[in-house]
Amino acid sequence: MKTVIEVENLVKVYNGKTSTVAVDGISFSIGRGRIFSFLGPNGAGKTTTVRVLSCLLKPTAGDAWVLGNSVKDNQVAIRENIGMLSENHGLYEKMTLEDNLNFFAGFYLDDKRTIEGRMAELLEEFNLSNRRHDKVGTLSRGLKQRASLIKTLIHDPAVLFLDEPTAGLDPKAAVELRKYITHLRDKMDKTIFICTHNLVEAQTLSDVAAIIDKGKIMRMGSPVELERDLFQSSSLRIESTRDIPVEMPRQIARELNITGRSEGKHARFFLPPGELDNLVPFIVKSLVEGGIPILEVAREEHTLEDIYLELMEREGNA
Amino acid sequence: MLRFKMLFKVTLKDMRENMKNKQISLVMILLPATFTIMIPLLLIVLPLKLMSHEDLLEAGMLVPGLEGAEAYLVYNWNTIILPFFVMVPLAITMSISSDSWAGEKERRTAESLLLLPLTDEELFLAKVLASLIPGLVITWACGITLTIIIDITMYPYLGYAFLPNASWLFHQLVLTPILAFFSIFINVWISYRSKDTKSAQQMGGLVFLVFIGFLVGGFLGVITLLTYVITLILGIIDIIFIYISPKVFSRERIMINT
Ligand SMILES: Nc1ncnc2c1ncn2[C@@H]1O[C@H](COP(=O)(O)OP(=O)(O)OP(=O)(O)O)[C@@H](O)[C@H]1O
Ligand SMILES: [Mg+2]
Numbered sequence: 001m002k003t004v005i006e007v008e009n010l011v012k013v014y015n016g017k018t019s020t021v022a023v024d025g026i027s028f029s030i031g032r033g034r035i036f037s038f039l040g041p042n043g044a045g046k047t048t049t050v051r052v053l054s055c056l057l058k059p060t061a062g063d064a065w066v067l068g069n070s071v072k073d074n075q076v077a078i079r080e081n082i083g084m085l086s087e088n089h090g091l092y093e094k095m096t097l098e099d100n101l102n103f104f105a106g107f108y109l110d111d112k113r114t115i116e117g118r119m120a121e122l123l124e125e126f127n128l129s130n131r132r133h134d135k136v137g138t139l140s141r142g143l144k145q146r147a148s149l150i151k152t153l154i155h156d157p158a159v160l161f162l163d164e165p166t167a168g169l170d171p172k173a174a175v176e177l178r179k180y181i182t183h184l185r186d187k188m189d190k191t192i193f194i195c196t197h198n199l200v201e202a203q204t205l206s207d208v209a210a211i212i213d214k215g216k217i218m219r220m221g222s223p224v225e226l227e228r229d230l231f232q233s234s235s236l237r238i239e240s241t242r243d244i245p246v247e248m249p250r251q252i253a254r255e256l257n258i259t260g261r262s263e264g265k266h267a268r269f270f271l272p273p274g275e276l277d278n279l280v281p282f283i284v285k286s287l288v289e290g291g292i293p294i295l296e297v298a299r300e301e302h303t304l305e306d307i308y309l310e311l312m313e314r315e316g317n318a
Numbered sequence: 319m320l321r322f323k324m325l326f327k328v329t330l331k332d333m334r335e336n337m338k339n340k341q342i343s344l345v346m347i348l349l350p351a352t353f354t355i356m357i358p359l360l361l362i363v364l365p366l367k368l369m370s371h372e373d374l375l376e377a378g379m380l381v382p383g384l385e386g387a388e389a390y391l392v393y394n395w396n397t398i399i400l401p402f403f404v405m406v407p408l409a410i411t412m413s414i415s416s417d418s419w420a421g422e423k424e425r426r427t428a429e430s431l432l433l434l435p436l437t438d439e440e441l442f443l444a445k446v447l448a449s450l451i452p453g454l455v456i457t458w459a460c461g462i463t464l465t466i467i468i469d470i471t472m473y474p475y476l477g478y479a480f481l482p483n484a485s486w487l488f489h490q491l492v493l494t495p496i497l498a499f500f501s502i503f504i505n506v507w508i509s510y511r512s513k514d515t516k517s518a519q520q521m522g523g524l525v526f527l528v529f530i531g532f533l534v535g536g537f538l539g540v541i542t543l544l545t546y547v548i549t550l551i552l553g554i555i556d557i558i559f560i561y562i563s564p565k566v567f568s569r570e571r572i573m574i575n576t
Binding site for chain 1: 324331338425426427429430434435436437568569570573
């Protein structure tokens with residue numbers, strides 16, 4: 001497997017009135033034809049990392065390579081081979097969709113017929129053929145997002161950076177896009193870097209996911225590995241007929257030195273391996289004593305969401 | 319090596335956008351109309367038509383060695399029309415270049431532009447050309463129109479074509495490009511450092527200080543000498559700008575203050 005993106009002790013500090021360490025010494029590498037997800041809360045440093053990799057920002061320390069080119073001195077070579085879907089759609093609102101796409105494609109492709117072919121294909125793929133001659137300013141938010149995706153893909157780049165690709169899309173469009181992203185990896189051998197808050201997205205799409213918070217990578221691995229690594233344990237799901245106060249499961253968990261939380265009528269506890277026998281009766285008893293009627297107690301598979309929330313919780317308690 | 323074919327795509331995109339920008343197109347229409355038609359008609363052609371024989375004799379005192387209508391024309395040309403004409407390249411280039419980067423930031427398209435496979439120098443130059451080309455073309459079109467209007471209306475009085483003369487040619491061919499470059503460099507820089515077009519324009523108004531220099535020179539009657547001195551100074555500043563700008567320009571700066 002060839003490495004397409006390599007990041008080594010990357011640091012990015014924004015120097016303003018106060019200086020912010022947005023990315024704090026991260027390292028990872030992404031192989032060709034892989035989907036890598038960056039998962040983290042607002043302000044974690046996801047966009048900043050992507051901007052350094054796409055040569056929009058210079059690293060404060062450390063280095064990064066895209067297709068073997070360093071972001072420090074081979075910027076044009078990197079820019080020629082990447083496609084970036086940014087937080088802003090980045091299209092000219094007063095120009096038509098077609099003019100926008102022609103403008104951007106013209107920097108990578110010389111042949112008008114190639115551009116036209118790719119444009120028609122992508123407009124069809126993203127259901128925008130009928131809006132081709134409309135000004136971008138007249139498109140809805142979700143349609144602008146799809147238009148921006150076409151702009152990202154039109155020059156057929158080997159590496160894609162997608163910063164929250166499904167933000168603003170309706171559920172059907174989001175599902176279709178995820179399918180398309182998988183297709184880009186499987187059939188076109190693209191290397192794809194996705195920033196997201198969407199855990200389901202990270203879980204279903206990525207070969208490797210990294211959880212980032214406050215500029216540091218907390219955990220990294222395949223979704224399956226992450227689950228195993230974090231919870232060689234099981235999760236206990238308890239359903240009540242009544243809303244469970246947020247504090248109650250936390251209190252119980254604290255006594256047992258585990259983590260737990262509630263969400264409406266459900267509570268969830270993460271149990272270390274082999275202690276089911278001791279802990280489950282205690283948890284159930286405490287809840288009942290706290291006046292919570294219990295409808296169901298079940299063991300559950302972990303999702304990436306559990307891992308994420310669990311990590312953030314530990315972080316918050318620390 | 320600068321790849322002109324590539325960077326010109328950005329320039330063309332900008333010029334197309336600017337033609338659709340109300341504020342910029344207003345400047346590009348009103349300013350030429352004022353300086354090539356309104357001012358010469360109101361200041362020279364109409365008054366000459368209305369003057370009596372005595373008035374004309376008096377006007378002759380304005381410029382030693384000349385008489386009547388010719389003295390009146392030369393006086394107004396040197397003290398008012400010529401100094402005011404520097405407004406044309408200054409204002410046109412300013413209205414376009416103050417929008418150059420600030421406009422991209424305001425409309426949130428700066429990032430797309432910065433992602434293009436162009437070098438910093440190419441990107442910077444593309445924006446400079448997007449102001450320079452219309453600035454020069456419009457100023458020269460105004461110059462030619464003014465020449466024709468003055469010559470047609472003044473021929474009956476003078477019996478010869480007043481324009482082009484040496485100072486007018488110098489003004490158009492030397493001073494105009496130097497002024498345009500100066501205004502563009504200052505304004506592209508301010509635009510690059512501003513968040514939006516409005517604040518860029520407020521700062522950019524500073525270039526009009528140059529114009530005051532020309533105006534004072536005109537009234538003092540030392541138009542030629544002062545013009546040459548200012549032109550020389552601006553020319554030197556331009557060369558320094560051309561040399562330094564592409565080296566200082568950085569994408570990061572634009573990303574960070576968007
Ligand atoms: N231009 C800037 N100037 C100063 N600080 C910045 C700038 N851009 C981002 N930051 C700071 O850097 C940190 C990381 O921001 P970043 O945009 O990378 O986060 P993110 O993970 O993409 O968040 P989100 O999920 O909200 O998009 C934040 O603390 C943010 O405030
Ligand atoms: Mg972000």
